[in-house]
Amino acid sequence: MKLFLLYIKERMTWILFFSFFQLWLNILLTLDVTFANTSILYMNSTNLFLFLLFFLWRFFQETKFIKSVLEIPKGDLTFDQLIASLPEGESVYEKVLMDEFQEIVLLGKQELNDAHTTFLEERDQTLSWIHEMKTPLTSMKLMLDSVDDSTLKKKLEVEWLRLHMLLDQQLHKTRLPSIEKDNLIEDVNVERVIFKEIKELKPWCMERNIGFETIGLDRLVLTDQKWLSFIVRQLISNAVKYSKVHGEIRIFTTDDELGHLILSIQDEGVGMSQADLPRIFDKSFTGRVGRESTSSTGMGLYLAKNAAEKLGITISVISEVDFGSTFSLHFPLQNEMQQILGR
Template sequence: MESVFLKSLEENIDKEFTLDMLLAALPEGKSTFEKRLSAALDELFIVAKEELNNMRVEHLEENDRTLTWIHEVKTPLTSMKLMIDTVENSKVKKKLEVEWLRVHLLLDQQLHHTRLPSLEKDYLIEPINFDKIIPAEIKELQAWCMQKGIGFEIDLSKEEVLTDQKWLSFIVRQILSNAVKYSKENGEIQVFSQMDSSKHTILNIQDFGIGISSADLPRIFEKSFTGTTGRETIASTGMGLYLAKNAADKLGIDITVDSRVDNGSIFSLKFPLKNEMTRISGR
């Protein structure tokens, strides 16, 4: 028959306690065996806490090194852009601009990947109009769009949404770059907003490219998932949508996608109402 000590120990372990809470909740024990077991567990928890703190310090230091590296790489990347602008051969210039853009986007992904865990400390919630974001993000992808002959049809409402402009720009950037990547030559991408029956503003980004198979659809927001339908020949890290989804979740934005193979995809971003945003900010 289990003793009161073991039952109490089992109950505390089953709870979602931190190490400090577990240490405080450990029963002292009455018998010699119980006291020795309690002391051994105390020691194990203290060692575990020290190791966890060391890992946190190492993680923060690694993040700092990564951020420093990113900012150092931006300097030669900026110099390269200025050099590309001076290239006279238009064909060569367009190819260089697209390759430069690919490096720029990968660097941008890594920067936001590093900052994502501290997003709540970094964001500024304010009223944002899509006109402040969409044209700027499309312009960033201009060289790629020109290479593929892709045009845009934009129909944005004047309603404002409560969100962080910098992180929303990043989310839109990932979805737009995905739309360009998987669009067919001389295709079109539609960007439009609407309001649903519950007054939520929804931003839609629709392409008419290769689409996503029904088997891949449930996994497209998973880390490093690149899919199988038509993606084997296209370079992809599988990180863009993963980061976009994680950032959106922290901002209370609901991302959904509807897609069919060879018929393209439509990504929809549903923004929280003011009262919902207040609850999210207070987490």
């Protein structure tokens, strides 16, 4: 029925032409005395009947092609199978249309393949550059151990840490599109991950005199350890960055009513406005607080959110200006994780 109504709309010019023709014919038969004995009703009925027959015949002829396109099971086919299953068309116009469409598809596929090749080359170059940068960073770390001036050493360690984290962030950003090929799902001890990340951030925490309180972290979760470490690293580094000097960060676990493990990272920092909260996971969004910090890139939370979604982890946040923020990771249950991996 929907297709028939669309066809009527498409052929409205036919209907208007027929109506105008009938109107003109009726005026002619009424005014011209030579047609005085002609039955107007008979003429109108005959013309209308013939027009309806023609209209229905054209409808069935012209909608065969459209119906065959609409009946293709799009969700069950690959792109190449979808293109191959398209009808060739019966009329000259339909065949010309399909030929042009096939050419456009081939050009589009070629451009897509070229773009994908370029992307892979750039990704490989970026990964190569990151790994090359790690060598001088490692050398710098060894050199820092030989610095005698403790004040200078602490400052250099903080700057080295920032450089290391930016490089690490770029590495995970490059690998994020292929995370499914890069992960290893296993039982991961939350406490070990947290303590390792806190240790990595030690120079920065000491500079700002920030302490940690950890509660109930000796828990196991089914996830990828490397990517979980990256997510936790972004959240803890954010907590350290926006905490007040001499502040404290609480890291603890709870369980919801369905048995999901929730890992929370709570700071007593500057917090975020309610206007900023809906956008904090957007790419390159820094917010009011971030714009006041030259070191904010707006990428950490964006990458953490995307990586978490790939692992079935949900990130939520509660924040208030001047009262700090609490970021929580909601881990999936084992059966939910299996469904995610089976996609």
